[in-house]
Amino acid sequence: MEGVKFYSPGDLATGYLLKQAEEIIVGYELNSLKDINIVLELFNCTLYLDNKVYFKNWTEEYIEHLNEKCKGIKKDISCYFTNISEANIENYVKDIRFNFAEDFLTLFCKYKLYNRIGEGVFTRILERDYFSIQQICHYQKLVDNYETVVKNVLLKNPLNAELLFDQFVIDHSDALSKKLYFPKSLTKSEMSILIDSYIDTEKANLNYLRLIVNNHNTREFFVSDELKWKAKKHIHKQEEMHFRDNSGLEFGYEIIFQEDLPEPVIAKSNGR
Template identity: 25%
Template sequence: MNRVKFYSINDLLYGHNLKNCESSLNDFDLGLRDVTDVNDIIELYNIKKYFDNEVYLVEWTSDIIKQFKGIVSNNYANVARFIKSINNDNLLSIYKGVSREYTSDFWELFDKFKAFENISEDKFEKFMGESNVLLLNILRCKNVTNHFGEIIRKICLVTYHLQLNYS
């Protein structure tokens, strides 16, 4: 994957990811990339995590770091705006566009920006039946889990009973 993915500050790949940060931020700054694709949105979120944790390449000067922080800051409002625009009509199509590596980040953002408030229980239940969501990613999101607790519980019980029947 050539996109940036933040795993932790102890990640051995952070050097590679920071090089990708550099390239992506320059593209965002020059207007070569719009923050309108779900994967661009999630990538910018991952880039922000590096800067929030003050993880930088050693060759970056304080001026470069300041410049990159400005690019992240100038574009981060687009992340919030995009995620908050998720609703009953576009949840499935947006989620289907999420790269496999970014699915847990999608749910983090969905939880953080309370996009779940734009989704009815009926649509969420239908979404869960039509998508290949890893339930663990949702269960890590306290707000989403609280909001759709009954639906999630029902899915867990059905899954458990199906497993018992196949055992």
Template identity: 30%
Template structure:
């Protein structure tokens, strides 16, 4: 991981990232480094988060910390101007240039500096329906969700996998704190039920999610479904269980893992029915061999472990 990333106060790479931050901040102060692209801007945002959380190297004196905070405050003005320059004309290219572990931070900064006021609803809708933007990244921002509520609702009603976002928010018990997911206020309980029905009727709904749907306890403030929908989910789950676990039959599944030097993205996952293809950039892995990045690969690329 070439760029600095703040994950959490107890992340194992904090010390290494703070050492790199020291070098980078001094380079900005000396004028030998400047913000040239969106990843540079997001990197400063991540460095700032270490200081916001009072994370410092033990060798730093109070004067060192004060000086670094002044440097960050000065550079952050440039970050703001850079992010506010994003508009309809350059949004797609700027987002595509953003490295994969900065994607969520991209939208956080779009929210923070109210840059969404420069971005038309038509552009957001286009990017959503072309799968160039991930829905859950936008839904992590309350302001973006409110601003693009109508367009987000339209997309959610058309995309069957949206049901998994609803169930993850309302029905799954999480054993660690998760980022809040916001839903557009335009999305009614009736809309939510339609999303669940679309999922139940889809070609290969996940059996675990079907089991969640059939056991939903309706709550008008969260998610409310009719007995008919619960019964439909129950029957679909039983149908899958019978098909999956019948002794005389089996289910063919295919998983493909590809390491390519020519992959355009660090990681790309393609799920088509029961076929999953994971393509990884071997060049990116080979070019980023520091221990912190190798460890984080198992979190953010391979998803073997969480933070």
């Protein structure tokens, strides 16, 4: 991945990336935006200042100078996005680096591109895999404004059932985990059909199948006993296939406390 990226104020790479961000902000010349990735990198640079991530040796005057530079950058970014339309949006999104994809979606929502990018064009963007449905579902405004599109894409691929479990079942105590949003019109019946098709696919992940079996139903998310039983049979089938010709690898450790040992520690290896 290339370019300055803002992850969080406490990220381990912050110091190194902040130095790059500082150099980019200081060296930026107004009205010089010609590439979408440069725009998105500049947006990330401004996030360091927005989140008050500074070097200790920066004076208040220098911080104010950088903030003034960022105001000009933000104004240029806003103007840049006003030029994006249905006619040319694919020319922009096709070149976006993977690490900047969600930054583009953030600015897509900020500058309300959904007011001028119709469902047909947005559908084509998703069909061509410029963005994943998971990335789209991180933005409530996108889900709300393209509800039919998002719903159709979700239900089209059985593997998207994993997103339901990511949101409704898996623990989100991790501060880095991001909430997922789903179309309000997505019914429990449609969720069940998606889970059912997921169980049938050969790509079903054993960990998610176990989540189906052990799911504790709530008002938001429900898995029927029939689906739980079906997932349980699929797990058994997968485990049988995996261990049929695979006897596994046996290994173990033994620790012995021995009196009058000639050395403090003796380590020996005997096979496995």
